[in-house]
Amino acid sequence: MRIIVMSIAMASMLTLLLGCSHQPNPIKQLSTGEQQILIPERETDNRMSDWNLTSSDAELYIGDLGVEQFYAPQQVRSLAAQSNKQTLLPNGFPLIKASPNPDIPPRKGGYVENVIETAKSYLGTPYVYGSDRLDPTSFDCSDFTRWVYLSALRMDLPWDAKNQAAYVEALSKRKYTDLKQAKRGDLLFFTSFRGNRAADYVSLDPSQKTITHMGIYLGDGKIIHSASKKTGGVRIDHMFFKHLQYRFVLGGSVLE
Incomplete structure (x- = not known):
């Protein structure tokens, strides 16, 4: 009886294995272009392109637009900066160049690797619009990038995307x-979300490309960023x- 049972079990397993071996691979049935788009998304998921x-993701459309109004002390700093005839950022803060703290040793490959390693350590951190700039338990897009540079290198960048973009425009030796x-390690800046197609953005003139989102470039076409709650935070x-790609407005280094 044991031999009969074992024979039936082995036959069932063989049938299952043969059946699986003949299942079509959906990736191989796609065109080369489709593979290039879909395979990388499976490294995480496809929420940003779904x-x-x-x-229906309101936070994608808004980005961090309006976040600067949460920080009233800027008005005091603005008046002080004007009296000293300093260059001001759009939010009224003085434009002050930040540099890596010399006491922090660069990792192999330079300070950019300090930034990348720190950024990846926050993967999955929840998204909160207007998140507390002094607390890394949640981020919006600009809080994330600022906190990464602050934590990795003690570089204190402006507090929202529009002003970090102005900082890059004014001080970066490599912008594009x-x-x-x-x-x-570059900071990348994007206009508001309007759709998933290139056609949703081609007709926009520069005045319509308000910067509302940003992230840190990882290389190989990848970005690490915090876009919304629905897409999963960092x-x-x-x-x-x-x-x-279609939303991209400006990029640049704050380390060169």
Whole structure:
């Protein structure tokens, strides 16, 4: 009886294995272009490109627009800066160049690797619009980038995307509007989400490209950023052939 039972079990397993071995691989049935888009998304998930999710995700449309109004002390700093004839950021804070703390040793590859390692340590941190800039338990997009540079290198950058972009515009020795020029550790800035297609952005003139989102470039077409609650807080996404590529406005280094 034991032999009969074992024979039946082995036959069932063989049938199952043969059946699985003949299942078509969905990736191989796709075109090369489709593979290039879908395979990288499976490194995380496809939430940032899922229209059923993104179309109803208010935080993607808003970004961190308006966050600066949460910080009233800027008015005092603005008056002080004006009296000293300092250059001001759009929010009224004085423009002050930040540099890595010399007591922090650069990792192999330079300070950029300090930034990348710190950024990745926050993967999955929840998204909160207007998050507390003194508490790393939640982030919006600009709080995330600021906290990464502050934690990794003691570089205190402005507190929202628009003002971090102004900082890069004013002080970066390497800035660009072509995403292909991005290098590891750069800050990347994006306009508001309007859809998943290139056609949703091509007709916009510069005045319509308000910067409302940002992240840190990892290289190989990847960005680490915090976009919204629905997309999962701090995450890694591929940018090319997706709305992040179409939304790109400015990039630059704050380490050069």
